[in-house]
Amino acid sequence: MVIKFLKKIFINNNDKLLNKMMKTVNVINSMESNFEKLSNNQLKLKTYDFKKRIKNGENLDDLLPEAFATVREASKRIFNMRHFDVQLLGGIVLNNKCIAEMRTGEGKTLTSTLPAYLNSLTNKGVHIVTMNNYLAKRDAKKNKLLFNFLNLTVGVNLPNMSAQEKRKSYLADITYGTNNEYGFDYLRDNMVSSFKDKVQRKLNYALIDEVDSILIDEARTPLIISGESENNKNLYTKIKKIIPYLILQHEKENNIYNSGHFYLDRKNKQVYLTEKGLIAIEKILILKNILKKKETLYSNKNISIMHQIISLIKAYYLFHKNVDYIIENNNIVIVDEHTGRIMPGRRWSDGLHQAIESKENLFIKDEHQTHASITFQNYFRLYPKLSGMTGTAHTESFEFSYIYDLETIIIPTNAKMIRKDFSDLVYITEKEKIYAIVQDIKKCYLRSQPVLVGTISIEKSEMISHLLKKIGIPHNVLNAKLHAKEAKIIAQAGKQKSITIATNMAGRGTDIMLGGNIESKINKNNISKIKKIWEQENKKVLFSGGLHVIGTERHESRRIDNQLRGRSGRQGDVGSSRFYLSMEDNLMKIFSSSKTVDLLRKLGVKYGEPIEHPWVNKAISNAQKKVETRNFEIRKQLLEYDDIINEQRKIIYKQRDNLLISKNISKNIIKMRKEVISYIFYKYDIFDVRKIKENIKNNIKKILLKKFNMQKKYIKYIVKKFSTSSNEKIINNIVNQLKKNYEKRTFLIKKNKKILLEKKIMLQILDKLWQDHINEMDYLRQGIHFRGYAQKDPKQEYKIDSFNIFSNMLNNLKYEIIVCLSKINVIK
Ligand code: ADP
Ligand code: MG
Numbered sequence: 001m002v003i004k005f006l007k008k009i010f011i012n013n014n015d016k017l018l019n020k021m022m023k024t025v026n027v028i029n030s031m032e033s034n035f036e037k038l039s040n041n042q043l044k045l046k047t048y049d050f051k052k053r054i055k056n057g058e059n060l061d062d063l064l065p066e067a068f069a070t071v072r073e074a075s076k077r078i079f080n081m082r083h084f085d086v087q088l089l090g091g092i093v094l095n096n097k098c099i100a101e102m103r104t105g106e107g108k109t110l111t112s113t114l115p116a117y118l119n120s121l122t123n124k125g126v127h128i129v130t131m132n133n134y135l136a137k138r139d140a141k142k143n144k145l146l147f148n149f150l151n152l153t154v155g156v157n158l159p160n161m162s163a164q165e166k167r168k169s170y171l172a173d174i175t176y177g178t179n180n181e182y183g184f185d186y187l188r189d190n191m192v193s194s195f196k197d198k199v200q201r202k203l204n205y206a207l208i209d210e211v212d213s214i215l216i217d218e219a220r221t222p223l224i225i226s227g228e229s230e231n232n233k234n235l236y237t238k239i240k241k242i243i244p245y246l247i248l249q250h251e252k253e254n255n256i257y258n259s260g261h262f263y264l265d266r267k268n269k270q271v272y273l274t275e276k277g278l279i280a281i282e283k284i285l286i287l288k289n290i291l292k293k294k295e296t297l298y299s300n301k302n303i304s305i306m307h308q309i310i311s312l313i314k315a316y317y318l319f320h321k322n323v324d325y326i327i328e329n330n331n332i333v334i335v336d337e338h339t340g341r342i343m344p345g346r347r348w349s350d351g352l353h354q355a356i357e358s359k360e361n362l363f364i365k366d367e368h369q370t371h372a373s374i375t376f377q378n379y380f381r382l383y384p385k386l387s388g389m390t391g392t393a394h395t396e397s398f399e400f401s402y403i404y405d406l407e408t409i410i411i412p413t414n415a416k417m418i419r420k421d422f423s424d425l426v427y428i429t430e431k432e433k434i435y436a437i438v439q440d441i442k443k444c445y446l447r448s449q450p451v452l453v454g455t456i457s458i459e460k461s462e463m464i465s466h467l468l469k470k471i472g473i474p475h476n477v478l479n480a481k482l483h484a485k486e487a488k489i490i491a492q493a494g495k496q497k498s499i500t501i502a503t504n505m506a507g508r509g510t511d512i513m514l515g516g517n518i519e520s521k522i523n524k525n526n527i528s529k530i531k532k533i534w535e536q537e538n539k540k541v542l543f544s545g546g547l548h549v550i551g552t553e554r555h556e557s558r559r560i561d562n563q564l565r566g567r568s569g570r571q572g573d574v575g576s577s578r579f580y581l582s583m584e585d586n587l588m589k590i591f592s593s594s595k596t597v598d599l600l601r602k603l604g605v606k607y608g609e610p611i612e613h614p615w616v617n618k619a620i621s622n623a624q625k626k627v628e629t630r631n632f633e634i635r636k637q638l639l640e641y642d643d644i645i646n647e648q649r650k651i652i653y654k655q656r657d658n659l660l661i662s663k664n665i666s667k668n669i670i671k672m673r674k675e676v677i678s679y680i681f682y683k684y685d686i687f688d689v690r691k692i693k694e695n696i697k698n699n700i701k702k703i704l705l706k707k708f709n710m711q712k713k714y715i716k717y718i719v720k721k722f723s724t725s726s727n728e729k730i731i732n733n734i735v736n737q738l739k740k741n742y743e744k745r746t747f748l749i750k751k752n753k754k755i756l757l758e759k760k761i762m763l764q765i766l767d768k769l770w771q772d773h774i775n776e777m778d779y780l781r782q783g784i785h786f787r788g789y790a791q792k793d794p795k796q797e798y799k800i801d802s803f804n805i806f807s808n809m810l811n812n813l814k815y816e817i818i819v820c821l822s823k824i825n826v827i828k
Contacts, residue, residue, distance in 0.1 A: 014410050018089065025088045027065045028072070035073040040149075043077075046070045047151045050121045060118055064095060067118045070150065075110065078146050084414045087111040094387040095119065099211055099400055099408045101393040104563075105511060105570025106413060108389045109139050112207055113146055115387065120152055120173040124204040127383075128176045131210045133158055134483035135509045139209075140176035147174055157181050166199040179214045182206075183223040183379045187372040190653045191225075193763055195660040203383045210508060211388025212559055215376060215404060216396055219635050222375040222642070224349055233367060235290070235305065236358035240312050242284045248317065249274060264317055268634055271313045272785065281309060307779070311355035319356055322459065330363065332356050340457045340479070340503030350778070370778065371771050377403055377639050378646045391566045392559045399632055403639065419546075419569025422578040424554070424617060425610035426588075428597055432608050433582035437552055438467045440578065445473050445497060449544040452493050452512070453501040454564040455552045461501045464552065468499065475499035478506040486510075491517035493567075494547050496540055504560055514541040514573055546575035553585050554620055556627040581620065590623040644799060645777050648806050652770050656763070665758050669821065672814045673735045679811055681727055738822065745824060758821065765816045773809045777802055 035043070047070075050063055068091055072083045083091070087107055091114030093100040102108050112128060120126045130136045136156055144154040155169030157177030166185065169175050182200075189198040208214050249260030261277030264270070273281070278297060285291040290305065297306045319325060325332050326342060332353060334343045347353040349370065357364045380386055386406065393400065397408035427433040437453070441464075444451045455461045458479050465477045476493075478486050478500065490507030493500040495516040511517065515538030518530050541547075547568040555561050561579065568575030581588060583597050605611055659665070746754055780801055784794045 021092045028068050031069040035069050068114050071117045086414050090411050091115050093409045099393050099406050100389045101410045104391040104566035116174050119205040126174045127206045129179050129208040132483045136176040187225050205385040206383040208388035211390045219376050222373050224373040225371045227371050233364045269318045271310050311351040315355035315359045375642045392562045395559045415572025419575040424579045426581045428583050430582045430584040433580050437580050444548050448496045450498040451548045453550045454504050478502035546573050549577040551579035558624050591619050644802050676814050676818045677731050677734050
C-alpha cells in the first residue's frame with residue numbers, strides 16, 4: 001500500500017519537475033538563433049567569458065542556459081548533431097545532483113557533454129565515470145572533438161599509466177575513467193610518501209554513466225589494494241582433511257532432525273558454524289595436533305585457523321567449478337556472478353582463493369593482505385556533487401535516494417517507443433524451454449530478423465550455441481572477455497540475420513543500430529555511398545520486425561531484464577522482446593517445488609507446452625522483488641559496517657595529509673611525548689601503585705635508549721618519586737629528558753633532513769598500524785555473528801569493539817612513534 005502510494009507521488013512529482021525544467025529548455029531554445037549567428041571563434045571564446053563570470057561571482061545555475069546553448073551550437077557544428085530537447089532535460093537533471101533515467105539509445109553520451117561543460121567552468125575538474133576502460137577511451141575520444149573546440153582539455157585515466165600521465169589526465173578540465181580506476185587512485189593517493197606524488201586533485205563533480213551498474217551491481221564488492229602477507233598456507237592441506245567430517249545443517253535453526261556443524265547462506269555465499277560445529281572442530285583439530293590441548297579456536301593466535309576452516313567450507317560447498325570459477329593453466333580464474341565474465345588476475349580475498357586452490361589440488365599461491373580498501377558507496381560519497389545516468393534506474397530509486405541522496409528523474413524518450421514486449425512463456429523443464437527458444441531463433445532467422453539472446457552465464461550461452469550449431473544456424477557468442485572486441489560484435493547485432501548470444505552485461509553501452517553500425521567504415525570519400533547502402537539494410541531489418549530480444553531466464557533483478565529489453569526499440573525503432581522461463585530456473589525455485597511441478601503435470605500441462613497464467617507472472621515479479629529487497633539489505637548492511645571504518649579512514653587520511661603537508665612537526669612530537677607518557681601513567685587504576693610502577697619501568701625502558709647511561713638510575717629515581725611527587729611533575733620531567741636525549745642524538749642532522757626523517761618514520765608507522773587495523777576490523781567483522789549466540793546484537797557489538805580497537809590503535813600509534821624516534825642514533 002505504502003509503496004504504491006509513494007510511487008504515485010513519485011510519478012506525479014516527476015511530471016511536475018519535468019514541467020519546471022521544460023521552462024529552462026525553452027529559454028535555451030530561444031537563444032538558439034542568436035548562437036547560430038556567432039562565428040566559430042566567438043563561440044569558442046564563450047568558455048573564457050563564462051569562466052570570468054564565475055570568478056566574478058556568478059553561479060553555475062545562472063550560467064546554465066547559455067552554457068548549454070553554447071554546447072548545443074558547438075555540437076551542431078562539430079558532430080552534425082543537435083541535442084534534442086529531452087537531452088537538454090537530461091543535462092539539467094545531471095547538473096542537479098540527480099539521476100537521469102534515459103532509455104538505451106537516447107544519446108546519453110551526447111547528453112553528458114552539457115553538464116560536463118558547465119561544471120568544468122569552475123576549473124575544479126569533472127570526472128566522467130564509465131563501466132570499463134574501452135568505454136572511457138571511446139567516449140573521451142568522441143567528446144574530445146567538441147570539448148577541444150570549446151577550449152577545454154580532456155584526459156583519460158587508465159590503469160598502467162604512470163603517475164605523471166595520470167596527474168596530467170586529472171588536471172584536464174574533463175577526465176574519463178572507470179569507477180575502479182578513480183577509486184584505486186584515491187586509495188593509492190593515500191599511501192604516497194610525499195604530497196606531490198598524489199595524482200588526483202580534490203574531488204569535485206562526478207557524472208556516472210550506467211549508474212545502476214556501478215552504484216548498485218558493483219557496490220557489493222569493495223575496492224581492495226593488497227600486498228603479500230605471511231599466513232601459513234601449508235595449513236590448508238592439513239585442515240582440508242577435516243572438511244568431510246563436518247555435517248551440513250540444512251536450515252538456520254536446528255532441531256532434532258536437523259542439527260549439524262555448519263549451515264550455509266547460499267545467496268550471500270556465507271558459512272556459519274554452529275556451536276556444535278565449533279566444539280567438534282576443536283576436538284578434531286586437537287586430535288590432529290593442529291591445536292594444542294585446551295586451546296580454543298577463539299584465541300587471537302588461532303583466529304587464522306578458524307578463518308581457513310570457513311574458507312575451506314565455502315570452497316567445498318559454495319564455489320563450484322565452471323560456474324563460479326574455471327581452471328585455466330592450473331590457475332583458478334574467477335567468473336563474475338552477475339555478468340558471466342571471467343576475470344583473469346583477480347583473486348578472491350581472505351583466503352578463499354587459496355582454499356579453492358587447495359580443494360582443486362593446485363599450487364597454493366601467497367595470500368594477500370589488505371593495504372587499503374573502500375566501498376564504491378563511500379568513494380562516490382566523497383564527491384560534493386554527484387550525478388548519474390542510465391536506462392534503468394527507477395526500480396532502484398529508493399536505494400539511490402537512501403544511500404547516495406540521488407533522486408531519480410525519468411526523462412521521456414525523444415521518439416515514441418513502439419517495441420512489443422511479449423508476455424513470458426513458462427515451461428516445466430529447462431529442456432522444453434531451450435527447445436522453444438531455439439525455435440523462436442530459427443523463425444526469426446528464416447525471416448532475416450536479427451536476434452539478441454541474453455543469458456545469465458557462459459554455460460547457458462554455450463548450451464544454446466551448441467543447439468544452433470546442430471541445426472546449422474550461424475551465430476556469435478559473446479563470453480564477455482574483451483570489451484573492445486565485444487563492442488565490435490554487438491555493434492553489428494542489428495544486421496539482417498545476425499544472431500548474437502551474450503551474457504547479460506556484454507557490450508553494455510554499445511549502440512545497436514538496425515542494419516549494422518557503419519561508423520568504422522565511413523570516411524570522407526565514401527560517406528554518401530555507404531549511407532545509401534545502410535539505409536537499404538536498415539529498411540529491410542525494420543521490415544522484418546527490428547531487433548528481437550530473447551531473455552533465456554529472468555534475472556533476479558527486474559532492472560537487468562529491463563536493460564536487456566532496452567537493447568531493442570531504440571529511438572522509436574520497431575522491435576520485440578520475450579522472456580522464456582522454466583520451473584527449473586533458480587528464480588522459480590523460490591516459489592515452486594517439485595510438488596508444484598507434479599501438480600502442473602496433473603493439471604494437464606503437456607510436454608513442450610508453456611504455462612500461461614496471470615498467477616505465474618505475478619509470482620515471478622514478486623519473487624524478483626523479494627530478491628531485490630534482499631540484495632538491497634545486503635548492500636545496506638555492507639555499508640552500515642563500512643560506515644564505521646569509513647569514519648576511521650577519514651580520520652587517518654586526514655592525519656596523513658596533515659603530516660604530509662606540515663612543515664614543522666617537532667611541536668607535534670613534543671605533544672605526542674607528553675600524551676604517551678601520560679597514557680603510561682594513567683593506564684592503570686591510580687590506586688594500583690604496583691602495577692603503575694611496573695608499567696612505567698617497562699615502558700620507559702623501551703622509550704629511553706639503552707645506551708642512554710642515565711637510564712637505570714633515572715628509572716629508579718622516577719619510580720621512587722612516583723609516590724611522593726605529583727604525577728604531572730614527573731611526566732614533565734620524563735618528557736624533558738626524552739627531548740634532551742633526542743636532541744642530543746639528532747644534533748648532527750640538518751634541520752630540513754631531520755623533518756623529512758621524522759615524517760618518514762611517522763608515515764611508515766601510521767601506514768603499518770592502519771593496515772593492521774583494517775585487517776583486524778575485517779576479522780572482527782567476520783566473527784561478529786558468533787556474538788549472536790550470546791544473545792548480543794552483532795552490529796552493536798561491532799560498533800563498540802571497533803571503537804575500542806581504533807582508539808587503542810591511535811594510542812599505539814603515538815607510542816610506536818615515540819619509541820621509534822628514541823631509537824634514532826646518528827653516527828658521525
Ligand atoms: P545511450 O548511451 O543513451 O544508449 P548513445 O550515447 O550510445 O546512447 O547514443 C546512441 C546513438 O544516438 C548514437 O549513435 C549517437 O550518435 C546518436 N545520437 C545521440 N544524440 C543524437 C542527436 N541529438 N541527434 C542525432 N543522433 C544522436
Ligand atoms: Mg551509453
